[in-house]
Amino acid sequence: MEDKAQIQEAIKSQGEVVRKLKSEKASKEQGTRDYNPKQMAIREKVFNTIIRCFKRHGAETIDTPVFELKETLTGKYGEDSKLIYDLKDQGGELLSLRYDLTVPFARYLAMNKITNIKRYHIAKVYRRDNPAMTRGRYREFYQCDFDIAGQYDAMIPDAECLKIVHEILNELDLGDFRIKVNDRRILDGMFAVCGVPDDKFRTICSTVDKLDKMSWEDVKKEMVNEKGLSEEAADQIGEYVSMQGGMDLAERLLQDHKMSQSKQACAGLSDIKLLFKYLQLFHVTDKVVFDLSLARGLDYYTGVIYEAVLTQASAVSAANEAQNGANAEESVSVGSVAGGGRYDGLVGMFDPKGRRVPCVGVSIGIERIFSIMEQKAEASPEKVRTTEVQIMVASAQKNLLEERLQLISELWNAGIKAEVMYKKNPKLLSQLQYCEEAGIPLVAILGEQELKDGVVKLRVVATREEVDISRADLISEIKRRTEA
Secondary structure, three states, rough: HHHHHHHHHHHHHHHHHHHHHHHHHHHHHOOOOOOHHHHHHHHHHHHHHHHHHHHHHOEEEOOOOOOOEHHOOOOOHHHHHHHHOOOOOOOOOOOEOOOOOOOHHHHHHHHHOOOOEEEEEEEEEEOOOOOOOOOOEEEEEEEEEEEEEEOOOOOOHHHHHHHHHHHHHHHHHOEEEEEEEEEHHHHHHHHHHOOHHHHHHHHHHHHHHHHOOOOOOOOHHHHHHOOOOOOOOOOOOHHOOOOOHHHHHHHHHHHOOOOHHHHHHHHHHHHHHHHHHHHHHHOOOOOOEEEEEOOOOOOOOOEEEEEEEEOOOOOOOHHHHHHHHHHHHHHHHOOEEEEEEEEEHHHHHHHOOOOOEEEEEEEEEHHHHHHHHHHHHHHOOOOOOOOOOEEEEEEEOOHHHHHHHHHHHHHOOOOOOOOOOOOOOOOHHHHHHHHHHOOOOOEEOOOOHHHHHHHEEEEEEEOOOOEEEEHHHHHHHHHHHHOO
């Protein structure tokens, strides 16, 4: 009988492991994930930090449908268009899930004839990408966008977008970061003076965009062997895309024999100089670098482009390295955590009369940030609270359920976050242990003596200090102790 019971237990245990593995495998193949309360608490904290920053800069919020007409999204994303999820044709319009929040925003502006707005939008987007779960790359994920639409003087809104990225990454304390900036006009001018045919600009731009994932040798091979570019043109591009600097590099390139031949490139370089001037006033140039290899593959960019990358993913990377050795790099390699740029022509594509509304914006790579924050939480001895309960209403003796319910109702009505155990006669020890596990800071203990005296015994969970508080003063005392 004992052997039979052991075999059944082993089979049950094995079945649970198989079910878990199947669930994890299915989730990874789908490129989606479920979030437990601890992960959601971390996400909420990150969202609140980002929304506070957006509101500090005067943004209002909007929402748009999760799907758009297929024609709305077609032709806006270059080679990434193949990653758009098309919905099944059931007769009527052809629809696709949104790929980002920028194209729907431009469509929204055109449809509603809006010519200026400063807005943020936080919502899920969908991409048929190869998921890399540990790097925070999914097929369903959140984007947090901030955009300024309207006709304004050059580089002032653009500089504010970079300031916002700087503020958010500093506040989230993810580790050291760099914000790379470039300009589509500089790239197009560079391609022209290097001998790239006009009809190959966008496709070569998409290849240059892979420099953060591939070596120059592999990028050059793709340009020459797959895209049909001459070796000479590719080598000239190679010389430029290795350049990095600040305002000084923009000044140097304005004097460059080849680049100075392109009016487009000169306009872009002059704006980069102006951008750095404003960034100096915002005190963020220590993190910003003018990088000619930055391309951003999306077709709709027309001017300044930027991307924030972590240079030291977080303090947790060192701990992971010690634990995981060679695998540590995979666990913290998250790549870009924000990106954006200027797209002055996108709204005009949706306007029947082609009216242009200049726009500039930034998107925060929230899922990648979550990956790092979750790893930091795992490595930290500090417990993540998953509720905001301020006080537990407990009883020291039996038959006090009605008194507990009356008191908790008073607390809820006063706006205090409170909990009570769903048992008629819970043991006091069980109630106190629950508070310690859940991180609830205070306990209001009722007993027969306290009821006679018109007081409540208020216990501080961390120090175990207890003090009698009159019922009349209880609410103000709880607020005083928990709202500091």
